[in-house]
Amino acid sequence: MTTSASVPAGPEAAIVAGGTVTDRLVEANEQYAAAFADPGMDARPVLRVAVVACMDARLDLHAALGLELGDCHTVRNAGGVVTDDVIRSLTISQRKLGTRSVVLIHHTGCGLEAITEDFRTDLEMEVGQRPAWAVEAFRDVDQDVRQSMQRVRTSPFLLHTDDVRGFVFDVKTGLLREIDPA
Numbered sequence: 001m002t003t004s005a006s007v008p009a010g011p012e013a014a015i016v017a018g019g020t021v022t023d024r025l026v027e028a029n030e031q032y033a034a035a036f037a038d039p040g041m042d043a044r045p046v047l048r049v050a051v052v053a054c055m056d057a058r059l060d061l062h063a064a065l066g067l068e069l070g071d072c073h074t075v076r077n078a079g080g081v082v083t084d085d086v087i088r089s090l091t092i093s094q095r096k097l098g099t100r101s102v103v104l105i106h107h108t109g110c111g112l113e114a115i116t117e118d119f120r121t122d123l124e125m126e127v128g129q130r131p132a133w134a135v136e137a138f139r140d141v142d143q144d145v146r147q148s149m150q151r152v153r154t155s156p157f158l159l160h161t162d163d164v165r166g167f168v169f170d171v172k173t174g175l176l177r178e179i180d181p182a
Helices: 010-016 021-034 061-065 084-097 118-127 141-153
Strands: 049-054 072-077 101-107 164-169 176-179
Touching: 049 061, 049 084, 072 084, 084 141, 101 141, 141 164, 141 176
Parallel strands: 049 072, 049 101, 101 164
Antiparallel strands: 164 176
């Protein structure tokens, strides 16, 4: 298992030349902050939408959806799965910050399609403690989007469940394909 403290070999080594990846990120932030101007925005998203998506590094959600800073709330995790913590974030987003729509985005070639719930058992064997969370692995991305839509639509904590739509982002073409909830 590779950790964030591991030093990459090969082409990735150029990323951390002269320091760690985190050092590089901090340096980039210093440059960003030097030119930063307070946008004067409120925490409420302008478009009143929350987007739940996979954490996959190939998904540039703002570019893919034509979004600007301040347009939406973005909640990301492995698989873009609607977990209890996603419901928590959506509940705060709706009840305290005014969002009304939820867009769910899974994608082709997701890593969760390549593992199983046995991952938890493997972790337990390695570290001596079973994770309390589910992996939420899946084999059928369309069905997993439907399940996520259902979890949002049936949550008692969410006020606005009439505009919940799910999509699969194709990592090869950049196109979204809408999933019928039925």
